Amino acid sequence: MPPSLQRLIQLAQALENSLQQGQSPLDFDQIEQPFQLIATGIEVWEQLYPPEILRQLAQTDPDTLDAWAIALSQTLEQQLALLNTWIPHLSSLPVPQTLQQKLQSYYQDIATISREKSQLLDSASTLLSREQELRRHGQELDQLKQTCQRLNRMEAELRTTDLGQLQQQNQERSQALTPEYEQLQTLEREKAQLDADYAAIQQQRQGLEAEIQRLRSRRQQQDQQTATSSQDLIQLSQAERQRLSDLLASVLDDLEQERQDYQQVNGELQGAIAQFNQYQEQTEAIRSHLQQHYQHNADLSQRLPVNRQTIDPLLNQIRQQLQQIDQELAMAQQHHAESQRKQSFNFSS
Numbered sequence: 001m002p003p004s005l006q007r008l009i010q011l012a013q014a015l016e017n018s019l020q021q022g023q024s025p026l027d028f029d030q031i032e033q034p035f036q037l038i039a040t041g042i043e044v045w046e047q048l049y050p051p052e053i054l055r056q057l058a059q060t061d062p063d064t065l066d067a068w069a070i071a072l073s074q075t076l077e078q079q080l081a082l083l084n085t086w087i088p089h090l091s092s093l094p095v096p097q098t099l100q101q102k103l104q105s106y107y108q109d110i111a112t113i114s115r116e117k118s119q120l121l122d123s124a125s126t127l128l129s130r131e132q133e134l135r136r137h138g139q140e141l142d143q144l145k146q147t148c149q150r151l152n153r154m155e156a157e158l159r160t161t162d163l164g165q166l167q168q169q170n171q172e173r174s175q176a177l178t179p180e181y182e183q184l185q186t187l188e189r190e191k192a193q194l195d196a197d198y199a200a201i202q203q204q205r206q207g208l209e210a211e212i213q214r215l216r217s218r219r220q221q222q223d224q225q226t227a228t229s230s231q232d233l234i235q236l237s238q239a240e241r242q243r244l245s246d247l248l249a250s251v252l253d254d255l256e257q258e259r260q261d262y263q264q265v266n267g268e269l270q271g272a273i274a275q276f277n278q279y280q281e282q283t284e285a286i287r288s289h290l291q292q293h294y295q296h297n298a299d300l301s302q303r304l305p306v307n308r309q310t311i312d313p314l315l316n317q318i319r320q321q322l323q324q325i326d327q328e329l330a331m332a333q334q335h336h337a338e339s340q341r342k343q344s345f346n347f348s349s
Helices: 003-020 034-048 051-060 061-089 097-159 163-303 306-341
Strands: none
Touching: 003 034, 051 061, 163 306
16 A cells, blocks of 8 residues: 555544544644645555556556546546635735735646646547547558468469479379268268257157156146145044044043942942841841741740641741742842952043
């Protein structure tokens, strides 16, 4: 980076900092900063565009040189326009006379340079057009010179050439090239056959590609149908699952109710079994007591005179009641045994 460019950046930052800090560029200590910025910018011009660089651009890149001249002219015009607003007020300001004269001289020099640059720019397009035309004519002239030289060489060769010998050489070359010509014709026929085969292969390829495309389209349709069927099946399965879930919930509720009923009946059955066992024990005790009483009565009947007509019916009635009680006890025991053999189910969730 050129030193002047680095100094230009520093001056711009310093001016920005001064403005941010509230310092006015009209203060005595700050009024010179903008002019220092412009002076440093001119130094950047001087370092970037020395005369040797401009001469090099004139030879290698005239368009870039024209762009540089246009930018310079616009900058001078801006300076001149600004000076046009300042110079008329110098005579009414308390500026020393010698300094006014210097400023006026510099202003006239800038105006003269600006006019000259404007005139050069006005004629630049015409000069550039003429230069391009001259370059085009020069290229055409060079081509004509090359053509003339080539024709001169051909004329010299024809003057020194024996036409008879050249004709004989041509015939010999023709005879020597005949097998190669025939081979070339054979190769051309083979090439034509290969082209035809290639066209047929291309046609077959196009047919195969069309068939592949048709099969792909059919497969995509089948895949889409399969996906649709799968989606329908999934939805149906979900609906069926929901229906079965609802039905299963209802069945579970019924089973729960049956389990509760079973537990209630089982509790009642256990109570009935306990009562039956108690009843059986009491019945067995009564039977034993009656048996003892009957045996005692029988013994007494053997020893005492009794009224058989009255006692026998009573004894028969007691025997019948005892038999009936035995039958009821046997049936109760059978029912109890069957209830014990039944399979136990667990209805808990």
